Amino acid sequence: MQELIQQLINGLSLGSIYALIALGYTMVYGIIQLINFAHGDVYMVGAYVGYFCMARAHLGFFTSLVIAMLVCTVLGVVIERVAYKPLRNSTRIAVLITAIGVSLLLEYGMMFFVGPEVRAYPPMPGFMEASYNIGGVIIRAQQLLIIGISLILMIGLQYIVRRTKVGKAMRAVSQDADAARLMGINVDNTISLTFALGSALAGAAGVLVGVYYNSIDPLMGILPGLKAFVAAVLGGIGLIPGALIGGYVIGAVETLVAGYGFSMYKDAVVFAILIAVLMVKPTGLLGKNVREKV
């Protein structure tokens, strides 16, 4: 029982990371029906920015976090404007292929400029190295940090989406871009904002992962990106609460599978979940059925 709780706590941290990344996927898919393959690599860039801030510029953790989020925000918007916007009227396959291209560009560009080797994050200030023992279950301060920061960011996102005008614009464009345009909403800027928010969250996730797992490399975004996408699909693609639920479920499942001795198969299990969801209920746990109009 204790073991289970321990695993679940570990799963919460991982789940928070997946949820943060999944939110970006789901928002972008909700608004322009694109699987942004490059999103996982934005997360990777965030991790590197955090690294350079802390290891080279010797900035504090929270400062680095904010800088990473800012850089990723800009990166996300630039990608959208340069690579996706010209293809707004192209086929789905064309945009997907472009997204793959951008993803590869980020990965190998990073490899080219900073080298492929794995880097370690510098040691964290004392308060972040602590761990607490509660009834035999060990909770590390970093885990609380991840869960805490993730929750704050997600609440912030929820506030923006539900309570602000721009958030309303995002929801409107998701439902019907043409109608939104007719209502005077600047669709282009709304789409860019969506990318901005999602990328900011991914950047934050990157720094948190760098701190928690301590190692970063240019290809670190591929697998977590895919798994976060699975999380978004599981919860219900296009739905923000879905990304949250999906993220935590995938985080829990992966941790449990690894914790009970099958860690070589943990990735396969996540992909199997994807296949299962697509087979049984492609709209995800929270999704509704939508049919093409003939």
Next chain:
Amino acid sequence: MTEILSVKQLTRNFGGLAAVSNVSMHLTQGELVGLIGPNGAGKTTVFNLLSGIYPPSSGTITFTRGEKVRELGGRKPHSICRAGVGRTFQNIRLFKDLTVLDNVSIALQPNEPNSLLASFLHLSSHQSAEVRIREQSLELLDIVHLRDKAGELARNLSYGEQRHLEIARALATRPTLLLLDEPAAGMNPAETSGLTDLIAWVRKEFDLTVLLIEHDMSLVMRICERIYVLDHGIVIASGTPTEVQANPKVIEAYLGEEVD
């Protein structure tokens, strides 16, 4: 005269909305029947239910071809097509990047044998099937006066020609029942007149039963023997053209729409 299509209490819901509600219709062999109603009445939804694009939420669709009696509800479109129901679409759905000839050939080919091995090796059985398919396709194109454009890409045809090609393609499926969804949409009076003659001729030549959705009343009144009127998913009237024209409920449903 045998009853070829019997629709009973057909209903289709989308979420909370009843697009089609307890619609009942029947067609006898050889009839040319019209399905009219204001925009959004559910006419195309009825066609989509008949041709299998959505399954019914409830109700039955019974189709009789010769000796065989089949329930169509819930079947997939290709199976309904093979059973003998052909259709055209309101928004033309041709294979735009294929040639005119290929558009028709694709509809013809299910009637020819096609072993995988023969296809891979281009054996003589494949060759002779291809020749037959080509010949029959050209004959059908003749009917709609598109034979000389057989090699053109479908996207390069004029709008009226595309509508004709869709009809040729529907005929290629060797149907007993033909569903035409607004075949005259976007046509001028001269083209519409030509189309009306074509439909009448085709019906006689191929011994078809035709169910026709149209907004153009000149076409409907000229060739339809009976008419069903749909409004908000319900049949509000049915009968001969004269009966329907005089029906106050029909007039009320169309108030505000174009009057002919």
Next chain:
Amino acid sequence: MSNRYARIGVQVVLLALVYGIVWALINAGVIDDYIQATMATICINIILAVSLNLITGFTGQFSLGHAGFMAIGAYTTALVTMEYPTTWGFLGGVFLGAILAAIVGFLIGLPTLRLRGDYLAIATLGMAEIIRILLLNFDFTNGAAGLSGIPSFVGWTWLFVFTVGTIVLISNFLHSSHGRASISIREDEIAAESVGINATRAKTLAFTVGAFFGAIAGGLYASYFYFIKPDLFGFLKSIDILVIVVLGGLGSLTGSIIAAILLALLQTFLQPFPELRMIIYSLALVMIMIFRPQGLMGSRELNLASLTRLTRRGRAAEGAS
């Protein structure tokens, strides 16, 4: 009728010439091992590209998991040839691998092919990853270390035979009712269904056939390069193949062949700079999609008929002036 036989005759003669010339050059030592390796890569790329194009370009089913089929072919061929190191063993391995991949393709295809474009892409990617992870963890595949010392039976002859064979068979398939059915599904699946095409069956068929030939490419790879490991057949390999198909033109076999050659040459030249190669690849991918999404050939083909038309027009123009 005689026209058709004449066309086939000319093509056979041309192929025999190509085969013969290369064979002679190899024997004379003009084509060394290094060039041969590039040629092998070209041939394997062509088979991979043509088989993926069938699925994605002609039938419109976006598959991001083609490397998975290649892996099945490679590992089956490797294991069978290591057990039975003869030419028949090699051939048996290749065909067994192809059939296995076809079965897997069929089983995967049946449930997933009803998914929409981007979902299908992710599902196929997931499937290929599952295959790779399984190969990584089975004992008999030697896990991450891979299989080495695979007996080599592939030289110019088998490369030529399998490459030409693949092109001919797939081209024949496309110029048949099966091919038309595939293309109609790509154009408009609902319309295709409405004229009697069983879309599920046609899509699954294309997927299975594509898987079969993808595995053959894998078998050739294993037997020529005599070392394989699971990471060779990951997501990046699937993307490699996709880049070839997209560059050549989704829906053009000649495009796939030309692009396969170009990219194999690029890969060989840039071998000392792997990151640069990937940066060029990815930039090219984005550029193509923005500025020329139809790739080199669009959906046009270069064949004997179009070539003769070119020269006839040229001669006619000369004659007129």
